[in-house]
Amino acid sequence: xxxxxxxxxxxxxxxxxxxxxxxxxxxxxxxxxxxxxxxxxxxxxxxxxxxxxxxxxxxxxxxxxxxxxxxxxxxxxxxxxxxxxxxxxxxxxxxxxxxxxxxxxxxxxxxxxxxxxxxxxxxxxxxxxxxxxxxxxxxxxxxxxxxxxxxxxxxxxxxxxxxxxxxxxxxxxxxxxxxxxxxxxxxxxxxxxxxxxxxxxxxxxxxxxxxxxxxxxxxxxxxxxxxxxxxxxxxxxxxxxxxxxxxxxxxxxxxxxxxxxxxxxxxxxxxxxxxxxxxxxxxxxxxxxxxxxxxxxxxxxxxxxxxxxxxxxxxxxxxxxxxxxxxxxxxxxxxxxxxxxxxxxx
Ligand code: NAD
Ligand code: ZN
Ligand code: ZN
Numbered sequence: 001x002x003x004x005x006x007x008x009x010x011x012x013x014x015x016x017x018x019x020x021x022x023x024x025x026x027x028x029x030x031x032x033x034x035x036x037x038x039x040x041x042x043x044x045x046x047x048x049x050x051x052x053x054x055x056x057x058x059x060x061x062x063x064x065x066x067x068x069x070x071x072x073x074x075x076x077x078x079x080x081x082x083x084x085x086x087x088x089x090x091x092x093x094x095x096x097x098x099x100x101x102x103x104x105x106x107x108x109x110x111x112x113x114x115x116x117x118x119x120x121x122x123x124x125x126x127x128x129x130x131x132x133x134x135x136x137x138x139x140x141x142x143x144x145x146x147x148x149x150x151x152x153x154x155x156x157x158x159x160x161x162x163x164x165x166x167x168x169x170x171x172x173x174x175x176x177x178x179x180x181x182x183x184x185x186x187x188x189x190x191x192x193x194x195x196x197x198x199x200x201x202x203x204x205x206x207x208x209x210x211x212x213x214x215x216x217x218x219x220x221x222x223x224x225x226x227x228x229x230x231x232x233x234x235x236x237x238x239x240x241x242x243x244x245x246x247x248x249x250x251x252x253x254x255x256x257x258x259x260x261x262x263x264x265x266x267x268x269x270x271x272x273x274x275x276x277x278x279x280x281x282x283x284x285x286x287x288x289x290x291x292x293x294x295x296x297x298x299x300x301x302x303x304x305x306x307x308x309x310x311x312x313x314x315x316x317x318x319x320x321x322x323x324x325x326x327x328x329x330x331x332x333x334x335x336x337x338x339x340x341x342x343x344x345x346x
Contacts, residue, residue, distance in 0.1 A: 001017070001018060001019070001020050001128055001129035001130055001346075002015060002016070002017060002128065002129060002323055002324065002346065003015075003016055003017075003018045003059045003124070003127060003128035003129075004016075004059060004060045004061065004127035004128070004323065004326040004344070005018070005057045005058070005059055005060070006044065006045070006056060006057055006058055006059075006060055007056060007057040008056065009045075009047070009048060009049040009051075009056070010045065010046065010047075010048060010049075011045070012045065012327050012330070013045070013060055013127075013326060013327065013330075015323070015324055015326055015327070018059070018128070020129070020130050021124070021130060021131075021132045023070050023071070023072030023075065023132055024072055024073075024132075025072055025073045025074050025075075026072060026073075026074050026075050026134070026135055027072040027075060027132050027133065027134055027135070028068060028070070028071055028072060028075050028080075028132070028133045028135070028136055028139065029068075029069045029070040029072070029130055029131075029132060030064070030066040030067065030068060030069060030086065030088065030126070030130065030131045030132075030133055030139075031066050031067045031068075031069040031129070031130055032061075032064060032065075032066040032126050032127075032128060032129060032130060032131055032346050033065050033066040033067065033085070033146075033147035033148045033151070033345070034064070034065055034066075034126075034147060034148035034149075034151040034320070034343040034344065034345050035060075035061035035063060035064045035120070035125065035126035035127045035128075035151060035323075035343065035344050036061075036063030036064075036151045036152045036154070036155060036156060036184070036341050036342070036343050036344075037063075037184075037326075037329050037330065037333055037338070037341070037342040037343070037344060038062065038063055038155055038156070038184060039183065039184065039185075039273075039333060040062070040121075040273060041060055041062075041120075041330065042330065042333060042334055043273055044060075044121070045330075052121075052122070053112070053115050053116075053122070054115065054116055054117075054121065054122030055115070055116075055122070058116070058120075058122055058123060058124050058125070059119075059120065059124040059125050059126075059127055059128050059131070060120050060125055060127045060326075061119065061120040061125035061126030061127030061128065061131070061344070062090045062117075062118055062119060062120030062121050062125050062126070062154075062155060063090065063120075063126070063151050063152055063154045063155040063156065063341075064087070064088040064090075064119065064120070064125060064126025064131060064151060064154065065085070065086065065087050065088070065126075065142065065147035065148065065150045065151040065153075065154070066085070066086065066088070066126070066131070066147055067083055067084065067085055067086070067147065068080060068081065068082050068083060068084050068086060068139070069082065069130065070082065071136070075135070075136050077136040079141065080136050080139060080141065084141060084142075085141070085142040085143070085144075085145065085146075085147045085150075086139040086140060086141055086142055086147070087139070087140040087142055087147075087150060087151070087153060087154045087302065087306065088119060088126060088131070088133055088138060088139065088154060089105070089138045089139070089140060089154065089299050089302050090117075090118045090119065090120070090121075090154050090155055090158075090296060091105045091106040091108070091117055091118050091295075091296050092105060092114070092116070092117070092118040092119065092123065092134060092138060093105030093106075093107075093108025093110065093111065093114070094108050094109075094110040094113075094114065095135060095137060097109040097110055102298070103298040103299035103300045103301075104298040104299075105138075105298070105299060106162075106295050106296040106297060106298060107295070119131060119132075119133065126151075127323060127326060127344055128323075128346065129323075129346040137299070138299075140154075140299070140302045140303055140306055141306075142306060143306075143310055144310075145306070145309055145310060148318070148320060148343055148345055149315075149316060149318050149343070150306075150309065150316070151316075151318075151341075151343050152184065152188065152316040152318065152340075152341040152343065153302070153305050153306060153309055153314075153316065154302065155185075155296065156184040156185050156187075156188045156316060156341050157188040157192065157305045157309070157314060157316065158296060158297035158301060158302050158305050159185055159271055159294075159295075159296050159297055160179075160185050160186070160188055160189035160192055160246065160248070160271065161188075161192055161297055161301055161304070161305050162294055162296065162297030162298065162301050163189075163246055163269045163271050163294045164177075164189065164192055164193060164196065164197075164244070164246065164269075165196075165301065166267065166269070166292070166294070167243070167244045167267045167269065168196060168197055170243050170244065170265075170266075170267065171193070171196075171197035171198070171199040171243060171244060172197075172198065172199075173198040173199075174198075175197075175198075175199040175200070175242075175243035175244075176199055176200045176201075176202060176233070176236065176237045176240075176241075176242045176243055176244075176263075177193050177197070177199040177200070177201050177202070177242060177243060177244040177245075177246065178201075178202045178203075178204060178233055178242040178244065178245045178246065178258075178261055179193070179201065179202070179203050179204065179214070179219075179246050179248060180204045180205075180225070180245065180246065180247045180248060180249055180254045180257060180258060180272075181204070181205060181247065181248035181249035181254065181272060182203045182204070182205045182210045182211065182213065182214040182217075182219070182248070183205075183210060183248065183336075183338070183340075184338070184340065184341040185248045185271060185272075186203070186205070186210075186214070186246075186248040187210075187213055187214060187217050187316075187317055187340050187341075188314065188316060189246055189248065190203055190214050190217040190218055190219045191217045191218060191313075191314040191315070192308075192314060194217075194218035195308055195313040195314055199243065199244070200220045200221065200236070200237075201218065201219050201220050201221075202219065202220065202221045202222075202223055202233055202236060202242065203215070203219035203221070203222050203223070204222075204223045204224075204225050204229050204233075204254075204257065205222075205224075205225055206224070206225045206226070206336075207336055208224075209339060210336075210339070211223075211224070213317060213339050213340060216317075217317070221236055223236075225253070225254070225257070226253075229257045229261070230256075230257050230260030230261040231260075233261040234261065237263070240263045241261055241262050241263030241264075241266065241286060242261050242262055242263055242266060243263055243265075243266050243267070244266060244267045244269065245257075245258040245261055245262050245266065245267070245268050245269070246269050246271065247268070247269070247270045247271065247272050248271055248272045249272040249274050249276075250270050250271070250272030250273055250274040250275065250276055251272070251274035251275070251276040252276040252277060253276075254272065254274075254276065255270065255276045255277065255278040256278075258270070258278070259278060259284060259285055259286075259289075262285070262286050262289050263286060263289075264286045264287040264288055264289070265286075265287070265288045265289070266286060266289045266290075267289070267290050267292070268285070268289055268290070268291045268292075269291075269292050269293075269294060270291070270292070270293050271293075271294060278291060316340060316341050317339060317340025317341065318340060318341055318342075318343050319338060319339060319340065319341070319342050319343070320342075320343050320345055321342055321343070321344055321345070322344070322345060322346075323344045323345060323346045325344070326344055329342050329344065
């Protein structure tokens with residue numbers, strides 16, 4: 001089968017032929033419908049050897065949906081059958097530590113021992129015709145959702161869902177939530193905020209096309225990124241600032257905008273991994289602002305995201321490409337030319 005393989009650090013992946021894997025005891029073989037193309041993959045390709053604790057090679061694709069092809073010996077579970085459409089929950093923990101036991105495998109306490117974050121991040125992922133998932137517990141049934149269009153739910157939606165959910169108690173009517181960077185994660189964050197709370201939603205991006213997409217996704221206001229962005233957000237909020245700033249970029253200028261646009265007692269939540277710095281000392285942040293850097297989301301939250309999608313309240317904007325074009329699609333993502341999320345289809 002064809003697979004998109006990371007074979008060396010700081011190099012583009014190779015589109016290669018590899019054998020179709022066989023599911024071992026407890027494992028599930030997924031026939032891939034689509035794999036989302038996440039900006040994190042660009043970081044994985046750019047960061048030098050030793051940054052991530054993964055061995056090479058492995059197949060990319062940590063945002064995967066497909067159909068159950070074969071349940072390995074002992075993997076049969078009530079509620080899952082061959083042919084069912086499923087999402088693959090991405091962060092693969094040990095399954096038994098206290099974090100995993102409550103479904104928060106994104107914070108597995110044995111992550112260091114495991115040495116891979118999940119399929120597509122150290123273990124073989126979904127940019128292939130087939131993929132092995134180590135346990136049926138890592139599958140979320142999709143019902144009648146089209147798995148190609150649903151693939152981004154596992155990361156582009158789950159990550160901002162987890163991030164936003166932490167702040168919902170503050171996002172009362174009259175409050176404002178800002179999403180900086182309305183690409184794959186950000187355009188879902190806008191939809192999630194509109195579905196989950198009464199806050200006014202402000203989208204911020206460098207690109208006018210991305211802001212148009214955000215407006216289509218329900219953003220109440222669109223603000224061009226840059227020097228004047230924080231001031232514009234202050235004006236929109238009657239001088240108070242935003243109750244939540246969700247930074248889906250995480251670079252120096254976006255973090256500076258976040259700090260300058262936030263209200264007292266606000267949440268500045270950084271999911272973007274661009275590596276910028278936010279100074280924390282008296283005078284750099286509003287009083288009692290909380291800064292957090294959440295990672296991905298939990299298994300129960302993925303089921304909640306799917307429930308939202310099944311009622312039509314969130315819908316990823318998807319551009320579909322053939323798997324063989326992976327490197328061209330990564331280049332388009334790097335150049336800012338993907339609207340919403342690209343999905344590679346084998
Ligand atoms: P993307 O490329 O689809 O979207 C990024 C968006 O940010 C684009 O619309 C781009 O125009 C915009 N942008 C770039 N620089 C900007 C700036 N200075 N000001 C305003 N907007 C700017 O990327 P994505 O797949 O949505 O991922 C976003 C970030 O989130 C990446 O760093 C990725 O690695 C990270 N990520 C983190 C987690 C997590 O669990 N914390 C999960 C997934 C992705
Ligand atoms: Zn990702
Ligand atoms: Zn664990």
